[in-house]
Amino acid sequence: SAAQSAKVATNFVPTKADYQKVYNRIAEVIDDAGDYDNGSFGPVVLRLAWHASGTYDKATGTGGSNYATMRFQPESLHGANAGLHVAREVMEKIKQEFSWISYGDLWTLAGVAAVQEMAGPKVPWRPGRIDGFESHSPPDGRLPDASQGAPHIRDIFYRMGFDDQEIVALCGAHALGRCHTDRSGYDGPWTFSPTMFTNDYYKLLFDEKWVWRKWNGPKQLEDKKTKSLMMLPTDYVLTQDKSFKKYAKAYADDVDLFFKDFSAAFAKLLELGVPTQQFVASEAWIMQTVDEQKS
Ligand code: ZEM
Incomplete structure (x- = not known):
């Protein structure tokens, strides 16, 4: 029936x-x-x-x-x-x-x-x-505001119950995808392989020279060499804050560690x-x- x-x-x-x-x-x-x-x-x-x-x-x-x-x-x-x-x-x-x-x-x-x-x-x-x-x-x-510094990042992620190591691991997702001017206002990809999950985000953060992009959009960084990649202010903070930097360096050096911690x-x-x-x-x-x- x-x-x-x-x-x-x-x-x-x-x-x-x-x-x-x-x-x-x-x-x-x-x-x-x-x-x-x-x-x-x-x-x-x-x-x-x-x-x-x-x-x-x-x-x-x-x-x-x-x-x-x-x-x-x-x-x-x-x-x-x-x-x-x-x-x-x-x-x-x-x-x-x-x-x-x-x-x-x-x-x-x-x-x-x-x-x-x-x-x-x-x-x-x-x-x-x-x-x-x-x-x-x-x-x-x-949700986090990309224009802010380390205290804001910690406020946001500690509220969810994450620690510094987890924050840095999660941000490695920016190996993927890109920013869109008609969405966030920011522009461009973080890596050369935006559809491949890698630890390139951390490697690039340390290996490239990052300079403020001169443009009319929100404050973001570009790689000095190719000017084709970007970092948000919050991404760059991972190389400036002492505690964040320790983990970012570890993930740049060890892709297996990054995969395990990201997962x-x-x-x-x-x-x-x-x-x-x-x-x-x-x-x-x-x-x-x-x-x-x-x-
Ligand atoms: Zn993102 N993210 N994110 N992120 N994100 C963007 C894009 C992507 C921040 C942020 O402001 C932005 C995490 C953490 C943080 C992804 C995953 C994860 C964009 C660009 C911005 C502005 C949006 C656009 O214009 O389309 C900030 C401030 C973060 C922390 C401090 C975490 C954690 C993520 C996953 C675990 C991904 C995959 C993208 C790319 C989206 C796309 O459409 O390509």
Whole structure:
């Protein structure tokens, strides 16, 4: 009967294999970007996962990826989220296909897929986030402001519960993607391989000479040699602050250490604000890359 089939539908309990199917679809969609930014939605999708999670406030337990509140205004219109409609629209196609997944799980799984498919480390992930309401939305101002210095960076990330080592590891995501003048106002990529997860961000920070760019836009640095790369003021701070510098140097010298620390910090970021009892598994899963499933 109709009642019975409706009951079956609501009782559908997705397994790890079902989430792997979603992961695989995300991997496909990320690559199917045509002329968009080096032919990949990977970086912008990763940024969506970060901005959905990075609103967490340890003191009040508010914010974070649980309720996927960036679906609603005004959070979708917060200045920091400019341009992320691109990533949300890409994700919406997948949501139509796998309607059983919550937006928070979808967006965070997409962050994991982006990192892994762009040759980054494996990132443990597990589902359990639920779709919330506009009333769950965090206030504006919880994400970092690229024009600021070390005290601001610490205020923002300590609020989430991260330490200096984790802050520096997370910022290595800027190996990927670029700044857009019509989004943040900043301009350009950080590395020569913006769709490959590497430790080049740290290497370039130390190996290149960085000078203030002379232009009409916001204060940013450019590499003296090629003038084709950029650093935000907050990126440059990682070479100036004594504690940050120690970790940035270590990641420039040891890509394995960076991969290990990024994976741990990013997995932690994606779970901030999600009540432990909501997770369907007691330990996070390692999702397979598309390449691994080919053999
Ligand atoms: Zn970013 N980030 N970010 N970031 N970010 C941008 C782009 C990207 C900061 C920031 O202001 C900016 C982390 C930390 C910090 C990514 C991932 C992660 C842009 C450019 C800015 C201005 C946006 C644009 O114009 O499109 C600041 C101040 C940070 C800390 C101090 C962390 C942590 C990240 C992930 C773990 C990624 C992947 C991008 C590239 C997006 C794209 O569209 O290419």
